[in-house]
Amino acid sequence: MRREDSSSGDRQVGFAIIPPLQVQTFTxxxxxxFVLENLVAKNLKxxxxxxxxxxxxxxxxxxxxxxxxxxxxxxxxxxxAWWPSTFLCALIPYNFFAYCVxxxxxxxxxxxxxxxxxxxxRQILPIAVIVTNLVHFAxxxxxxxxxxxxxxxxxxxxxxxxxxxxxxxxLNLALAVGLGLLVAGANVVYRDVQYIVDSVMTVLFWxxxxxxxxxxxxxxxxxxxxxxxxxxxxxxxxxSYRAVLFWGRAPDLGVLALATVVIALLxxxxxxxxxxxxxxxxxxI
Amino acid sequence: xxxxxxxxxVGKRFVVQHQRPFLARExxxxxxxxPSHRQEFWALRNVSFSIEAGESVAILGTxxxxxxxxxxxxxxxxxxxxxxxTVNGRLGPLLELGAGFHPDLSGYENIYLNASLLGxxxxxxxxxxxxxxxxxxxxxxxxxxxxTYSTGMKARLGFAVVAHIxxxxxxxxxxxxxxxxQFAQKCEATIRGxxxxxxxxxxxxxxxxxxxxxxxxxxxxxxxxxxxxxPAAEVCAGYQRFLDGGALA
Numbered sequence: 001m002r003r004e005d006s007s008s009g010d011r012q013v014g015f016a017i018i019p020p021l022q023v024q025t026f027t028x029x030x031x032x033x034f035v036l037e038n039l040v041a042k043n044l045k046x047x048x049x050x051x052x053x054x055x056x057x058x059x060x061x062x063x064x065x066x067x068x069x070x071x072x073x074x075x076x077x078x079x080x081a082w083w084p085s086t087f088l089c090a091l092i093p094y095n096f097f098a099y100c101v102x103x104x105x106x107x108x109x110x111x112x113x114x115x116x117x118x119x120x121x122r123q124i125l126p127i128a129v130i131v132t133n134l135v136h137f138a139x140x141x142x143x144x145x146x147x148x149x150x151x152x153x154x155x156x157x158x159x160x161x162x163x164x165x166x167x168x169x170x171l172n173l174a175l176a177v178g179l180g181l182l183v184a185g186a187n188v189v190y191r192d193v194q195y196i197v198d199s200v201m202t203v204l205f206w207x208x209x210x211x212x213x214x215x216x217x218x219x220x221x222x223x224x225x226x227x228x229x230x231x232x233x234x235x236x237x238x239x240s241y242r243a244v245l246f247w248g249r250a251p252d253l254g255v256l257a258l259a260t261v262v263i264a265l266l267x268x269x270x271x272x273x274x275x276x277x278x279x280x281x282x283x284x285i
Numbered sequence: 286x287x288x289x290x291x292x293x294x295v296g297k298r299f300v301v302q303h304q305r306p307f308l309a310r311e312x313x314x315x316x317x318x319x320p321s322h323r324q325e326f327w328a329l330r331n332v333s334f335s336i337e338a339g340e341s342v343a344i345l346g347t348x349x350x351x352x353x354x355x356x357x358x359x360x361x362x363x364x365x366x367x368x369x370x371t372v373n374g375r376l377g378p379l380l381e382l383g384a385g386f387h388p389d390l391s392g393y394e395n396i397y398l399n400a401s402l403l404g405x406x407x408x409x410x411x412x413x414x415x416x417x418x419x420x421x422x423x424x425x426x427x428x429x430x431x432x433t434y435s436t437g438m439k440a441r442l443g444f445a446v447v448a449h450i451x452x453x454x455x456x457x458x459x460x461x462x463x464x465x466x467q468f469a470q471k472c473e474a475t476i477r478g479x480x481x482x483x484x485x486x487x488x489x490x491x492x493x494x495x496x497x498x499x500x501x502x503x504x505x506x507x508x509x510x511x512x513x514x515x516p517a518a519e520v521c522a523g524y525q526r527f528l529d530g531g532a533l534a
Binding site for chain 1 (some may be wrong): 299300305306307309311357360361362363364376381386387388389394397398399401402403405406407434
């Protein structure tokens with residue numbers, strides 16, 4: 001067992017932003033990877049039972065969303081024929097983020113029967129949600145490829161700037177982990193966090209560049225509004241995805257740097273808050 | 286002898302919230318500077334005892350005396366508010382009615398999840414699976430979701446997993462009382478095997494004959510404090526007198 005007794009309260013060792021003990025948040029996952037495997041298998045059960053049908057259920061939601069919004073955009077707003085491509089480039093990463101955070105909020109409470117009976121690193125629960133959604137993310141990415149082939153962008157997109165993609169995905173993952181840990185812990189203490197999270201996701205859908213492109217919208221606004229808009233790291237990420245995948249260019253480095261800083265801060269907040277309250281979860285559930 | 290479990294001046298305080306805390310309400314409350322009404326109570330206070338490796342100890346007490354809290358503290362699912370707890374050896378899960386199972390998963394899947402939480406690898410579980418299923422006597426229901434199981438079936442499955450993972454310390458919270466006679470005998474045989482192998486057993490029971498049959502020592506908790514600790518026969522007799530209407534010594 002790690003951490004024998006949490007009553008002593010001296011877990012904060014050193015002055016590093018993430019004290020060495022909190023790194024255990026991640027190293028423990030390696031030790032308990034079989035647990036993680038079992039939890040992910042449980043979450044993906046539908047997929048495991050029937051591969052073809054699982055694939056279908058996974059892409060159904062974004063597909064319906066894309067079809068409906070495309071119909072509206074093309075018919076009433078006179079968008080270009082390639083609109084579904086630009087939309088899906090942002091929708092799939094947004095979905096990954098939203099499912100992760102919303103799923104994490106429920107992850108600890110939903111496994112109350114385990115948390116109260118066995119001592120194990122609790123962060124396995126939100127991390128299992130994130131790994132599960134990574135699988136869905138991979139499956140849904142085929143929709144982006146299909147859209148880009150079907151409704152091709154106005155110019156060539158393939159090039160070296162694709163190397164930015166792993167960086168953007170890694171940041172997207174880090175954002176999901178940080179916020180996921182934050183809301184997973186918070187929802188144990190305050191049960192309305194789940195509802196707040198779900199509402200915020202709806203707001204973010206319209207606040208982030210999904211149905212519109214950030215560039216033209218912000219073109220005539222003052223500089224501070226531009227940065228305020230991109231203070232939201234998800235906006236920065238979605239804009240970067242679209243820059244690379246659809247416009248065929250490198251992302252705006254200033255925007256990406258700001259997103260990185262915010263994601264790092266959220267990550268530290270998530271890890272620290274989870275670590276601080278984790279030992280009380282069984283009492284609070 | 287080595288110590289398996291040691292409690293030194295252990296106390297556990299719970300905060301009872303009459304309403305589940307909601308973030309929105311708490312924020313409003315802090316803005317309006319209203320005090321939140323929360324009540325605290327000590328489920329355990331100044332509890333000290335030690336259990337040696339290889340010993341079998343029963344925990345007795347009326348409802349609300351702190352028995353389950355004691356087991357949860359040993360199982361380390363919850364930290365003590367004060368005092369120190371030392372546990373040496375590999376812990377089994379806290380076996381309660383419906384222990385550590387996920388209601389949506391089948392019996393099979395729960396065996397894997399449960400065993401993995403207790404530190405087994407996939408290969409180890411693969412090797413033990415057949416034997417666990419057979420021991421549980423659940424039969425075809427092993428493919429059905431746990432939520433369709435009866436209390437007795439859940440206890441069987443939980444006990445079957447524990448019987449195969451070979452923990453050094455076994456924690457049982459009234460599980461032995463739910464299985465039918467046949468299964469209870471099987472459990473008792475397994476427990477005797479554990480005892481012979483020098484394992485430590487700590488269990489909560491309301492059944493004096495079971496306590497006397499399995500344990501050398503007993504701890505009687507009352508109101509979160511140790512009322513008596515000593516040879517099982519003496520403690521059981523004292524507890525029985527109290528239940529029959531006698532005063533506390």
